[in-house]
């Protein structure tokens with residue numbers, strides 16, 4: 001029986017689920033490529049950054065997973081796709097001491113699942129002075145700075161100033177988790193009435209927080225942010241980020257010991273230079289209803305790297321793990337079934353985790369919509385990651401990982417102080 005070589009570029013929320021689902025299928029030879037050696041569940045990056053949840057339980061070695069699930073893993077940054085030769089080009093592994101030169105991996109089917117990056121909109125100072133939460137390294141770097149700021153604030157009694165730009169799910173959730181992390185630095189954490197160590201400001205360019213979100217969800221978020229003593233400023237069009245301040249077109253400025261930039265996702269710059277793919281205005285590769293790139297039916301794209309506009313929809317699907325995961329499940333079926341139907345996204349709703357202040361959200365987007373709050377919402381919030389752990393680790397190991405995660409002492413208000 002002839003084998004089909006499937007090469008998956010990027011082992012994130014979508015790519016790793018696809019590799020795990022396809023490995024061991026008869027007639028398939030599956031290779032997963034990632035620039036780093038361990039997988040991380042990106043939707044919890046802000047919690048790792050705040051230190052309210054440890055990343056160690058959510059970080060899994062690609063090398064171990066490859067052995068466990070039965071695919072091959074290649075570490076290295078993807079630099080290009082040679083469509084004529086059906087080869088992927090990889091830079092040497094970025095691992096200190098590792099030997100290597102540029103590599104080429106042949107494929108019959110290639111799946112691009114390289115994710116996205118936070119947009120800087122060309123605003124001066126964002127790249128140099130703001131933290132963008134795109135990878136684990138960013139979360140680790142932020143946490144070190146945050147811990148140092150709170151140690152100083154505890155000694156000097158002068159609160160540290162953290163400014164977050166962008167009031168989407170990432171910005172609002174990060175604000176809530178930082179407020180939760182602050183309690184670990186109180187002299188008597190058990191006492192509610194403590195002087196503040198952290199001054200939190202959330203800036204939004206639109207006239208309202210969480211632009212585009214459901215009205216009820218937005219109202220819940222605004223209420224929770226007020227309870228958390230987060231200063232929210234809307235219609236703040238930022239023109240510059242400086243080492244210690246953020247400036248707006250209105251002339252206003254806010255003191256910032258650290259600035260987090262969380263103002264929307266675009267495709268990775270490498271997508272535009274991978275080959276001759278059609279790229280949308282947000283830098284993502286345009287795909288058809290079967291997730292095939294419009295220029296080559298042997299190259300598929302999923303997740304944040306893909307620009308898929310469902311029939312009749314005004315714009316492409318947004319970048320979410322929920323969509324990446326459903327696209328991976330779809331490709332796991334359709335790559336084996338040539339007569340597959342087009343991909344259809346089933347929206348399971350949106351949930352926002354606000355740390356100790358609970359989770360607010362809207363489940364379901366149809367007639368069965370209902371607004372959830374409190375403990376049920378919290379369980380629903382984690383359901384996406386639980387599903388991912390099952391998919392990637394298998395039922396037995398997935399259950400053990402979930403149990404370890406649930407009973408981990410670093411969950412909740414405890415604070416992780418070391419990388």
Ligand SMILES: Cc1cc2nc3c(=O)[nH]c(=O)nc-3n(C[C@H](O)[C@H](O)[C@H](O)COP(=O)(O)OP(=O)(O)OC[C@H]3O[C@@H](n4cnc5c(N)ncnc54)[C@H](O)[C@@H]3O)c2cc1C
Nearest residue numbers: 010012013014035042043077078115303304319320321322
């Ligand atoms: C803080 C935060 C909170 C979020 N919360 C939610 C949420 O609650 N719900 C939700 O649905 N979504 C959420 N998201 C969005 C979600 O994380 C993404 O939509 C999802 O991870 C996209 O999956 P993906 O497989 O396309 O890419 P990713 O998960 O980003 O994976 C991309 C992979 O490609 C690798 N890679 C990148 N460049 C290269 C290269 N050149 N060569 C080789 N490998 C490369 C990366 O190392 C990574 O492993 C959140 C995102 C953030 C940042």
